[in-house]
Amino acid sequence: MRQGDRAQFEDFAQATSGELLRAAFLMCGDRFLAEDLVQDTFARIYGRWPKVRDAENPVAYARTMLVRLFISTTRKRSSSERPTADIPDQVSLDTDVALRHTLVAALRQLSPTDRVIVVQRHLVGLDCRTVARDLNLSEQAVRSRSSRALARVREILGPDFLITSRSGLHE
Amino acid sequence: MNDHEMTDLLERATRGVHGTQELVAGGVRRGQRREGRKRLSVLAGAVAVAAVVTTTATLGPFGDKASDPDKDVAASVVKPKSAQAPAALPPKLERLQRQLLATVPAGLPAGTIYGPTVDFDPLDGTGQATVQAIVAKDPDDPLLTTWATRCAELADCSETDDGWVLIAPSTPDVLGVNPDLEGTRGFYLGRDGTSVTVVAYNGTDPAMGGPVTRENPVLNRDELAQLVTDPGWFDGLR
Numbered sequence: 001m002r003q004g005d006r007a008q009f010e011d012f013a014q015a016t017s018g019e020l021l022r023a024a025f026l027m028c029g030d031r032f033l034a035e036d037l038v039q040d041t042f043a044r045i046y047g048r049w050p051k052v053r054d055a056e057n058p059v060a061y062a063r064t065m066l067v068r069l070f071i072s073t074t075r076k077r078s079s080s081e082r083p084t085a086d087i088p089d090q091v092s093l094d095t096d097v098a099l100r101h102t103l104v105a106a107l108r109q110l111s112p113t114d115r116v117i118v119v120q121r122h123l124v125g126l127d128c129r130t131v132a133r134d135l136n137l138s139e140q141a142v143r144s145r146s147s148r149a150l151a152r153v154r155e156i157l158g159p160d161f162l163i164t165s166r167s168g169l170h171e
Numbered sequence: 172m173n174d175h176e177m178t179d180l181l182e183r184a185t186r187g188v189h190g191t192q193e194l195v196a197g198g199v200r201r202g203q204r205r206e207g208r209k210r211l212s213v214l215a216g217a218v219a220v221a222a223v224v225t226t227t228a229t230l231g232p233f234g235d236k237a238s239d240p241d242k243d244v245a246a247s248v249v250k251p252k253s254a255q256a257p258a259a260l261p262p263k264l265e266r267l268q269r270q271l272l273a274t275v276p277a278g279l280p281a282g283t284i285y286g287p288t289v290d291f292d293p294l295d296g297t298g299q300a301t302v303q304a305i306v307a308k309d310p311d312d313p314l315l316t317t318w319a320t321r322c323a324e325l326a327d328c329s330e331t332d333d334g335w336v337l338i339a340p341s342t343p344d345v346l347g348v349n350p351d352l353e354g355t356r357g358f359y360l361g362r363d364g365t366s367v368t369v370v371a372y373n374g375t376d377p378a379m380g381g382p383v384t385r386e387n388p389v390l391n392r393d394e395l396a397q398l399v400t401d402p403g404w405f406d407g408l409r
Contacts, residue, residue, distance in 0.1 A: 001206075006199070009199070010195060010199060013195040013198055013199070014190065014192070014195050016190075017190025017191070017194050017195055018188070018189050018190040020190070021188055021189070021190050021194065022185040022188045025185060025188050026181060026184070026185060031188075035194055035197075038190075038194060038198065039194065039197045039198040039201050040198075040201065041198070042195065042197075042198025042199065042201070042202060043198055043201035043202040043204075043205050044202070044205070044379070045202070046198065046199060046201075046202025046203070046205070046206070047202060047205060047206050051290075064382075065379070068348060068379060068380060071348070072348055072379075072380070099180070099183055099184050100183075100184040100185070100187075103180055103181070103184040104184065118177070118181075119181070121174075122174060122177045122178045122181050123178065123181040123182065123185065125178075133382070136348075136349055136351075136381075150174075150177055153177070
């Protein structure tokens with residue numbers, strides 16, 4: 001890669017690393033795995049940077065790559081991945097760290113595909129059509145899975161979670 | 172919990188998560204290493220393909236049939252089925268071949284294997300897709316002693332003046348990501364030890380499982396047969 005291209009790639013990676021890492025963190029449920037996933041995504045884009053740069057939407061390309069790598073990785077280790085069961089009975093939401101711990105634990109109860117749908121729809125803000133394309137699903141499947149996933153998260157977190165969470169926000 | 176509340180929770184839960192320079196630098200280092208490995212794997216991959224084909228050719232279709240030396244010798248003197256000179260490539264295939272060869276370093280010596288890959292747009296509105304080629308020249312290719320017999324046994328293989336052509340489906344969905352991803356492989360082995368493999372897909376980025384960009388692979392069987400038998404692949408070799 002030429003020096004100019006490399007500098008441009010580094011700027012792109014720097015600009016997108018936060019968004020990709022946040023999405024990866026919620027999908028993987030682990031900071032180390034999330035960083036690994038994001039670096040793998042950058043590594044794959046690096047080799048085809050001139051093409052990605054000239055694409056209509058390089059950021060969308062990076063998001064798609066991240067999601068597909070995540071799904072591919074979870075398939076490879078599906079036999080070893082188990083939903084965590086360490087959601088505390090008494091949820092403390094005094095800090096965002098506690099909120100993060102609780103929410104990540106709840107998300108890990110979902111299947112990897114449903115986790116991607118929740119994160120892409122509600123954190124990244126993508127529409128159903130884009131999420132469906134990235135996951136090779138129909139739009140209808142994304143809508144219904146998204147709705148079921150939200151219901152499941154609500155069930156896991158309990159009815160008082162939002163109230164407690166909101167009050168924690170003001171502390 | 173409605174959509175807005177979920178978004179609020181997710182944003183709050185990731186508030187302290189930021190990308191760092193170390194993260195980016197690690198991605199760049201991995202990218203550089205990956206590129207280095209890719210250059211090496213082009214050579215290794217081509218050798219592996221040749222080895223698989225050799226094994227298949229030796230073992231026969233059921234894997235337990237020993238090679239018959241008499242048949243091999245007899246096959247090696249089979250007369251060509253056709254004596255027609257190869258026609259010039261049509262514009263679409265000529266453009267694709269030019270695009271693939273453009274990635275090959277000038278003055279590549281004979282005996283070298285090269286494996287260019289491009290995303291090819293047939294410019295007919297049906298959509299672009301990836302095409303991969305592996306080109307090699309090895310007069311001592313062990314396939315040469317067995318391929319005549321093997322080809323005669325395969326419905327998709329035919330003999331030409333100068334060698335043999337096999338057109339068969341490829342199985343690109345190695346990651347199990349996208350069952351709609353398809354490919355068609357053309358393989359030509361010349362009696363002089365030249366060989367050309369071209370795989371045409373119905374999507375881009377086949378190693379990553381797509382996306383699928385077209386209904387069918389970007390080249391049909393006839394086009395693949397015409398392309399792999401074209402002598403133009405070796406014009407750039409010394």
